[in-house]
Amino acid sequence: MWRMLGLVRPLSGFMVISVLCGVAGFCCATFLPVLAVWEACSIVLHQEPPLSLGVCLGTLALMALLRGILRYAEQICNHYIAFKLLAHIRSEIFASLRRLAPARLSGVDRGSLISTLTSDIELLEVFFAHTISPVCIAVLMLVVMVAFTGSFAWQLGLVMLVAQLVVGAVVPIMVYRVSGNGGRVVRDRAAGLSTFVLDGLRGLTEVLQFDVGASRLRTLDERSRRLAGAQRALSAVGSTGSAAADAAIAAFSLAELLVGVNLYMAGVVDASAVAISAAAMLGSFGPAVALASLGSTLQGTLAAAHRVIDVLEEEPVVEEVSEGDTISFGGAAAKNASFSYGRKRVLDNVTVEIPKGSIVGISGKSGSGKSTLCRLMMRFWDVDRGQISISDQRIDTIRTDNLRDMEALVEQDTYLFHQSIRDNLLIAKPHAIQSELDAACRAASVYDFIMGLPEGYDAEVGELGDTLSGGERQRLGLARAFLHDAPLLILDEPTSNLDSLNEGIILCSLDRQRRKRTVLLVSHRASTMAVADRVFSMDSGRVS
Missing domain, CATH: 3.40.50.300 (P-loop containing nucleotide triphosphate hydrolases)
Known part of the structure; x- marks a missing residue:
């Protein structure tokens, strides 16, 4: 993972822009209902509203528009980084293969190698475009939301902190651990299937000549079933993680409301603070949910990254000589x-x-x-x-x-x-x-x-x-x-x-x-x- 993170350094400026756009976008998405609830509470409770009704409606519309624009800018930056780095990795991979050939590549599983050069590298897009900036955005949004709800009462901020950590950290880590080496198994079985298909295509004449087509089809079907089984198992873990995240969101939203009510009964906060903190809790889970879904997908992504790095870090049997004088042939x-x-x-x-x-x-x-x-x-x-x-x-x-x-x-x-x-x-x-x-x-x-x-x-x-x-x-x-x-x-x-x-x-x-x-x-x-x-x-x- 650290090797992959190091590749982002030359594009760190774009990553910073992506994170800032993401944070600003999620602030718009989160505080849009918060502002609406705050305005509504002020009207119902006959309190001084934060904004006049007209200005409030205009602000809500602007926040909705900005949310879309900022989300688009965030994704543009993320995918620019991802596709730039994928092109760089492909270049590095082929340079590595050039150094390794032919001695180190002798006897290598060509189907597995082709799988690494194609699908494994493509899968790294998930890491560069949908992992690095979402993690940074989630951490910054955690600070913003804990500070906001904590401004009403520290107890409300504490519930927000625990909720974000559970949904954004505990759930994905548990899913990652339960998945075990499932991602690696899926990548290896996919590579093995590619090898088998490639062998069949190259040896099609022999397959027809010796009438072993039915046997190879049965083997192909069995390999496909095994791959599908591994994919289903990984998907099931991911679905369980999503369900756990949804349950945690519902539970902590209720907990925030109950804590707010208790604080209201104790005279610590007023009714508007209860409603605003509950609305903030409900609208704050976007970044954390993005991380919760990474638990299972990150397994396959890291497995692909390991296969790519194995090629990049493979030492050649014969080192190229890049310095020295040019000689002419004399026998x-x-x-x-x-x-x-x-x-x-x-x-x-x-x-x-x-x-x-x-x-x-x-x-x-x-x-x-x-x-x-x-x-x-x-x-x-x-x-x-x-x-x-x-x-x-x-x-x-x-x-x-x-x-x-x-x-x-x-x-x-x-x-x-x-x-x-x-x-x-x-x-x-x-x-x-x-x-x-x-x-x-x-x-x-x-x-x-x-x-x-x-x-x-x-x-x-x-x-x-x-x-x-x-x-x-x-x-x-x-x-x-x-x-x-x-x-x-x-x-x-x-x-x-x-x-x-x-x-x-x-x-x-x-x-x-x-x-x-x-x-x-x-x-x-x-x-x-x-x-x-x-x-x-x-x-x-x-x-x-």
């Missing part, structure tokens, strides 16, 4: 490099030299550590022992943006965004001109395919590139890497989804680019290794 090497995923040793004392302008091949069976070496070259992870270097400098000392400029990685599974082919290519070089796009696509043997599409480069590839074949996605990935024009090209099984003709075209293209590009080529195909100057064999994390 790469892995020297006595070892690496483990947890307790599983994947690379063991691997040494590979990649001279500038050469094509170095690494062959080996699946699971031998070839892809891991590629990712270590990109510094997605850091080696446990030994070193990875470029131009005889350890890559963990090279500025991260400089390192990214010098390298381009093409993996076996190419990711394409749900955008046009042009947009997917321009990720590698946002300001590339058309001739550069054409040259990269020709080098990747995908130009003719693109030109054969009705919309050419503007054709949409669909989510995850689902409208394209594996070979087409792979060639677009290669074109993207060629467009990036990095001096070191790391290719992990780049031709696994290609036929012999397209494989030959791409290998010839690599061969022609020896002067401007160094290539680390990973493949289990002997035909792919034919273009390499030197081939290392990898088995069980060792190189020979």
Whole structure:
């Protein structure tokens, strides 16, 4: 909660305006019936009225108008703060994910992460717009109302104080405690449901192929029932809290009236004071009721906040390097490099030299550590022992943006965004001109395919590139890497989804680019290794 409150500091001016408008608005709402009762009592009891009848009616109308205007201003400020902070939090979250990727995000529940990025952040609007200023307003109104009723008799002020504390503090705290971890359970089950649905959509072909649709629907129904059950339980606690608040309001309003009557019988106050204090009590609970309703909703909000903060405070496995000199590429090497995923040793004392302008091949069976070496070259992870270097400098000392400029990685599974082919290519070089796009696509043997599409480069590839074949996605990935024009090209099984003709075209293209590009080529195909100057064999994390 304190981390969330700290975010409000830059917008504290708007928060002060919101609180002042809220207090002024509730004063108008509360003292409108008080003034009316006071005027009526003065007429009935033949006392000096606080205002003439005409002025009183005008004042009442003005207070009603101001109440609406001030309420609007309060909400405008609250929501301005909330939406500004939500935009800031989204920016911070994506910056955090960028730092965490890919090592820390490997194996993360993507559905839960998507739920955090969407619904959890949206739920924080309740905290920023409907929690902070209402609490401040309620505290200030408590002081105002206790002072007002206490001006007639301290006993009336004491009843007002106890009433406001019970409705605005005791009830919501009890509801919060009774709710337990209900809010967290709801958020976690909602995230789990998102993951299950996302898995089903991505694996829809397999679901249909193996006829497990009915089974997954039953599981979906069961998860939905469990989520609905948790939501009902949380809602029931909130309803109980609302009922308790209503009962407390009725009881304390009656108590204020009875105390006033007793004081009147004792000659401490006059009849108008009794009526005015009772009217003040009845009209004073607006801010406290706003807090009473937070008991259950705050559970879900704080649960969402914890999930968001967990992402913001997650420490990356690999820290970015932001300072240092810019170096040029002069060859790469892995020297006595070892690496483990947890307790599983994947690379063991691997040494590979990649001279500038050469094509170095690494062959080996699946699971031998070839892809891991590629990712270590990109510094997605850091080696446990030994070193990875470029131009005889350890890559963990090279500025991260400089390192990214010098390298381009093409993996076996190419990711394409749900955008046009042009947009997917321009990720590698946002300001590339058309001739550069054409040259990269020709080098990747995908130009003719693109030109054969009705919309050419503007054709949409669909989510995850689902409208394209594996070979087409792979060639677009290669074109993207060629467009990036990095001096070191790391290719992990780049031709696994290609036929012999397209494989030959791409290998010839690599061969022609020896002067401007160094290539680390990973493949289990002997035909792919034919273009390499030197081939290392990898088995069980060792190189020979």
